[in-house]
Amino acid sequence: MSRFFSEKYLDLEPYVPGEMPKNRKEIKLNTNENPYPPLKEVTDAVAEESKKLNLYSDPDSRDLRKALAGNLDVPEDEIIVTNGSDEILNFAFMAFCDKHTPAIFPDVTYGFYPVFAQINQIPYEEIPLRDDFTIDTGKFYQAAGTLFIANPNAPTAIALERDEIEEILKRNAYNVVVVDEAYVDFGAESCLPLVKDYDNLLVTRTFSKSRSLAGARLGVGIAQPELIADLNAVRNSTNPYNVNRLTAAAGIACLKHDDYNMENCRKIIETRTWSEHALKDLGFEMTTSRTNFLFARHPDISGEKLYEELKKRGILIRHFKGERVHDYNRITVGTPAQMEKLVAAIKEILEAGA
Numbered sequence: 001m002s003r004f005f006s007e008k009y010l011d012l013e014p015y016v017p018g019e020m021p022k023n024r025k026e027i028k029l030n031t032n033e034n035p036y037p038p039l040k041e042v043t044d045a046v047a048e049e050s051k052k053l054n055l056y057s058d059p060d061s062r063d064l065r066k067a068l069a070g071n072l073d074v075p076e077d078e079i080i081v082t083n084g085s086d087e088i089l090n091f092a093f094m095a096f097c098d099k100h101t102p103a104i105f106p107d108v109t110y111g112f113y114p115v116f117a118q119i120n121q122i123p124y125e126e127i128p129l130r131d132d133f134t135i136d137t138g139k140f141y142q143a144a145g146t147l148f149i150a151n152p153n154a155p156t157a158i159a160l161e162r163d164e165i166e167e168i169l170k171r172n173a174y175n176v177v178v179v180d181e182a183y184v185d186f187g188a189e190s191c192l193p194l195v196k197d198y199d200n201l202l203v204t205r206t207f208s209k210s211r212s213l214a215g216a217r218l219g220v221g222i223a224q225p226e227l228i229a230d231l232n233a234v235r236n237s238t239n240p241y242n243v244n245r246l247t248a249a250a251g252i253a254c255l256k257h258d259d260y261n262m263e264n265c266r267k268i269i270e271t272r273t274w275s276e277h278a279l280k281d282l283g284f285e286m287t288t289s290r291t292n293f294l295f296a297r298h299p300d301i302s303g304e305k306l307y308e309e310l311k312k313r314g315i316l317i318r319h320f321k322g323e324r325v326h327d328y329n330r331i332t333v334g335t336p337a338q339m340e341k342l343v344a345a346i347k348e349i350l351e352a353g354a
């Protein structure tokens with residue numbers, strides 16, 4: 001840290017992204033990316049758009065929002081697009097929290113939430129999950145701040161049903177409730193149909209998981225126009241060209257061929273089921289996943305040791321050091337071939353009596 005760093009950030013603990021290997025040979029199951037690459041139609045659209053890189057992108061992202069309106073069946077003025085969903089989440093912390101309106105989220109959830117609170121100097125409260133990592137929804141009723149609920153949650157992989165979230169919305173008429181649906185396409189119920197009835201609901205989505213565009217950075221927020229206007233005020237005061245031309249072109253082309261994405265989600269769910277069985281056969285315990293990852297622990301090997309042993313064998317998974325989760329690992333569901341290699345490597349590690 002330099003002697004010039006603002007003192008307001010002295011206690012900041014930045015978010016630590018999953019490792020990015022230099023050597024491409026690693027099997028990368030540590031950041032919940034989609035193992036299937038984007039279609040040629042998407043990369044062709046990006047190449048075509050790159051001829052216009054001398055021009056700024058459309059600050060209102062009209063074509064992309066129009067494509068999203070058709071895909072999600074919501075009006076265009078209920079949509080905002082951002083540089084990854086991390087950006088819409090940060091905008092929500094900026095727009096809907098302050099020192100009198102803390103951020104409230106589960107104690108085991110997306111690690112960026114406390115960081116967004118810290119960088120924006122917002123107090124936050126963590127509500128404990130039950131011992132089995134499920135959310136006790138009653139603890140989120142009549143809250144004294146803005147709620148952030150990842151559904152499905154990460155890294156636990158567990159989802160709430162839509163009517164459970166609707167009850168939270170009803171019991172928080174005076175608070176904004178942000179429902180982070182980064183993983184919703186892998187088998188959970190979306191809260192999008194609730195947007196028309198609840199002016200306190202913001203749903204966030206990403207193209208990073210189900211739509212194979214993590215590297216393009218494209219996030220979406222869906223809410224009634226008044227909340228969207230607040231978020232646009234923050235966006236236009238931060239970075240009005242937040243979605244660049246290449247990303248917008250990729251997003252539009254990707255939505256034109258959404259059947260490909262949905263078929264990939266189906267394949268990932270199938271591979272998830274296979275992987276769950278294979279890992280349970282090896283003695284693993286895990287939560288019920290409705291995401292593209294598994295949250296698993298083994299009684300005979302610590303989470304950290306398994307992570308290290310797999311890394312030695314060229315397979316990256318994610319290990320978190322937090323008090324409640326350090327026995328576990330988060331394992332992204334890759335292709336069937338990648339998961340077969342993972343299971344074989346784990347078998348070898350367990351047999352060696354690690």
Ligand code: PMP
Pocket residue numbers: 083084085086087110150153154180182205206207208214217218219
């Ligand atoms: N929400 C959750 C729960 C996530 O796990 C992630 C991915 N790290 C994000 C949001 C952000 O994803 P992105 O910025 O790639 O859209």
